[in-house]
Amino acid sequence: MRAVTVVQPSADPRDLVVQDVPKPEPGPRQVRVRVHAVSLNPVDWKLTESAHPRWQVPHVLGLDAAGVIDAVGAEVTGWQQGQRVAWHGDLSRPGVFAEYALADDHVLATVPDDLSYEAAAALPCAGMTAYQGLFRKARLEAGQTVLVQGASGGVGGFAVQLAKRAGANVIALSSPAKTDRVRHLGADEVLDYHAPDLKARVRALTGGYGADVMLEVAKPADARSSLELVHYNGHLICIDPLPNMQNVPAYTYAVSIHEVALGGAYLAGYVPTQRDFAVMLADLLGRVSSGELDPMIEHRVGLDEIPGYLRRLRQGELAGKTVATLV
Template sequence: MRALVLDRPGTCDTLRPAELPTPLPGPGRVRVRVEACGLNPSDYQRAAYGIPEWEWPAILGLDVVGLVDTLGEGVTAVGLGQRVAFHGDIRERGGFADYALADATVLAPVPDGLEPARAAALPSAGLTAHQAVVRRLRVGKDDTVLVTGGAGGVGGFAVQLAARAGARVIATEAAHNTDHVKRLGADAVIDFRGEDIAARVRELTDGRGVDAVVDTIGSDSATANLGLLVHGGGLAAVAGRPDLNAVAPFGLAPSVHEIALGAAYLLGDHRSRVQLSIMLAELLEMAADGRLDPMLSRTVPFEDVPGALVELSGRQVRGKIVYVAS
């Protein structure tokens, strides 16, 4: 099969096309003929340091959509030719190839009418946002939510999901992305480059603060935002843990939720992996009937994936880039 491969840890401009043996699925697994695969920050991050379990040359690409091509022993829940989506295991070869293997329990059916490229924009970022907003923070209609990085993948989905839950959404972003983030559902957007985030949050909430934070930036940002929570509020940390020493013990009493999507494979059990399928199926249905914007900014062909990943590493991309097979 054709694949984009990484021969050793490095930057994504070192990816090269290669011909590799077409893989065969073992028990409980399926082979998927790849139609589309989303690009994610985890791709260039993993490329930089490698994964100990990788088979070299490695293949990146976690967010796969395609047609079930071959069934492994014992697989009965999906059928040949069925279009499915999945968030892959970071330890395995991914979707920047003609074929990819997957655990049958994580597969989600792609609804009729939802294009493969739009479906492939959802798994990593959408599942992370879903876990944060719906499963962990349980955002509701009386809540005020702060989302950092509202134009990014996770941030953009978090804004949409929180708004759909009826919450008031405050997002941080660069000023030129304000209109875009408001279209996603944010009620207010704070320019993180030119405004004092904490002061603006206090101003927008009449000094009260927020019920929940989805922090997509890192540990320093998450730590700073702990102090913006109301008593008993919650923070979902996507990119780095906050330092709880920043708030006095037994005062604000914040709940902190660490979002680690890939750990469903590394440390989770069968139930954890099934939940990936359930959540993704929900997101795909929402995208299919127009309740969720997949935020697909553009698609790229096979040969342009390395350059697009390098561009993504610059952290200036709005929405999602997806590889589409020719």
């Protein structure tokens, strides 16, 4: 089968190789899926820079996929050949940028018949990261104010939509060029993240206190630049990585800091959270099917184009989601 592979750690996704590799065989509690579509995420290019210690090269890259179950391993219950599924994979194992891929049966979600494989593949990593941060970690409630950094990207764009549908007031941080796009996703206010008076503007929109919840997709040099945008006893959701707290005085902000790292549930072997992947993804798939959620597909490419688009993603050129169609 053809696959996008890492042959050695590299700082440039252009060094990825599309080549033939053996078709994988499902083990116990695994299914093999004929992959129809995959989506690209920042973690994919980050992993090309430093291979995971569990990898054996050539390693198939990719985490998010949708397709049709092709084979079922021993001890699998509830799944059979021909079912349409989507999932978020384990970054320490061979990935999904391939014609066939393996998935653990307990992380699978059914793709509704009226939903394209491309839309389903766009959801797992970015959608579940936003979902877990807002609802599992910060316990977002209607009427609260959410501040979303990187609102035109994958995680940020899903966070804007999910928060708005949950009845929250959404303040989005984005570049001025992407204001219309972010407002279309549901943001009530869009602020330039480079504005020198950003703190004052956020405070003015939140009764002088700051947001209830801030979702931060990239850490600042000093955590105080984010904590000052959140009210006392608020919530800061951190995607990659945790903020630098070295210069933060104790008893000043009392903010609850939440780390969101989907891959950690696999590495820790914590099955309850892995099972929740299927629950979150099923909800997201249902929302897209009903028209409540936009999968934000901006670019549609083929398997051979993945390395080039990962490079563009690394350079910050791509908004929304990029999906590759394999079938």
